[in-house]
Amino acid sequence: MATQVELPEDSHPGEEEAVAEENASILLSPEALIKHPLQNKWALWFFKNDRTKEWTANLKLVTSFDTVEDFWALYNHVQKASKLPSGCDYSLFKDGIQPMWEDAQNKDGGRWLINLNKQQRHSDLDNFWLETLLCLIGESFEEFSDDVNGAVVNVRNKGDKLSLWTRDATRPDAIMKIGKKLKDSLKIPIKIAIGFQAHTDTMTKTGSTARDRFRV
Amino acid sequence: MSMSGSPQQLLKGREIPSRRIVLNDISQLPHDYSTTPGGSIFSTTPGGSKIFYERSFLLQCRNSPLTKSPPPNMAKIPGVTAPGTVDMPLENGNVTDENQKQKPTGEKAEHEDGPQFEMDI
Numbered sequence: 001m002a003t004q005v006e007l008p009e010d011s012h013p014g015e016e017e018a019v020a021e022e023n024a025s026i027l028l029s030p031e032a033l034i035k036h037p038l039q040n041k042w043a044l045w046f047f048k049n050d051r052t053k054e055w056t057a058n059l060k061l062v063t064s065f066d067t068v069e070d071f072w073a074l075y076n077h078v079q080k081a082s083k084l085p086s087g088c089d090y091s092l093f094k095d096g097i098q099p100m101w102e103d104a105q106n107k108d109g110g111r112w113l114i115n116l117n118k119q120q121r122h123s124d125l126d127n128f129w130l131e132t133l134l135c136l137i138g139e140s141f142e143e144f145s146d147d148v149n150g151a152v153v154n155v156r157n158k159g160d161k162l163s164l165w166t167r168d169a170t171r172p173d174a175i176m177k178i179g180k181k182l183k184d185s186l187k188i189p190i191k192i193a194i195g196f197q198a199h200t201d202t203m204t205k206t207g208s209t210a211r212d213r214f215r216v
Numbered sequence: 217m218s219m220s221g222s223p224q225q226l227l228k229g230r231e232i233p234s235r236r237i238v239l240n241d242i243s244q245l246p247h248d249y250s251t252t253p254g255g256s257i258f259s260t261t262p263g264g265s266k267i268f269y270e271r272s273f274l275l276q277c278r279n280s281p282l283t284k285s286p287p288p289n290m291a292k293i294p295g296v297t298a299p300g301t302v303d304m305p306l307e308n309g310n311v312t313d314e315n316q317k318q319k320p321t322g323e324k325a326e327h328e329d330g331p332q333f334e335m336d337i
Contacts, residue, residue, distance in 0.1 A: 032280060039267040046296050062297060063290045068274060069282040076278070077286035079296045138269035145266065185271075
């Protein structure tokens with residue numbers, strides 16, 4: 001589906017308007033002015049780590065959207081993840097789900113977690129985040145798309161993190177399919193494993209990292 | 217919209233494929249409204265109708281004219297969405313160009329950016 005389609009030459013015989021439009025190279029098919037609806041409405045959140053404030057006071061809803069074009073209008077006008085200061089997050093969640101463990105839709109779920117090394121902020125972070133966003137809004141997880149709640153990118157000096165959140169940590173089929181699709185979409189080499197952790201494990205962890213419930 | 221010269225008229229029509237099924241009882245009707253008895257031929261996916269988009273199609277839409285302005289209801293966050301402070305990448309060309317065009321001449325731009333220099337009175 002091209003965004004610019006030339007009108008057939010005989011569609012407006014003798015109309016000067018058509019010629020003028022062509023000269024101004026603003027020939028647009030009606031299709032280019034129709035927004036493509038998404039299956040879900042999504043909300044982009046921004047989090048800035050300010051320890052003088054409550055966690056929730058640092059969380060801001062940037063905007064929500066439910067068409068392909070509105071997604072790009074947003075994406076094209078916000079800072080790249082790699083340019084955010086350390087301690088900031090972006091989150092994209094289905095409308096109505098807050099980007100936190102405590103949300104009713106998240107509390108029984110978990111996340112596929114991808115840890116990036118410091119070099120990958122420049123080589124991979126923005127690309128990984130965009131590919132993840134496209135998977136979410138395009139519903140790439142097919143019959144398991146309903147299991148997906150959203151995704152988070154954490155910008156941290158010690159190493160950035162990207163995670164994809166699902167709603168139920170006890171659904172192995174859905175979790176594995178989603179993990180494989182994510183790994184595939186990000187073109188993560190097969191030999192590098194990524195892990196899935198339940199939020200309940202992350203909240204009650206004693207060490208620095210929660211155990212992986214699944215790996216792919 | 218005028219129908220003259222529309223592609224539909226130029227092309228030879230073709231009937232929408234259909235088939236006839238017999239319902240013997242009301243219970244044979246589907247439970248949700250988006251399906252037809254016996255299953256429709258198009259527009260359904262397993263588990264109901266869902267809108268999927270391929271990566272390549274989504275990327276094609278990136279430069280649609282409808283994506284050139286920021287969403288009107290976007291929160292103003294300095295360094296993230298606020299104008300002037302966001303380091304916009306060049307690949308989104310128009311955004312940078314517009315900023316450059318507006319700044320030298322537009323009075324509004326001056327107000328937004330604050331005075332160019334300070335004066336001691």
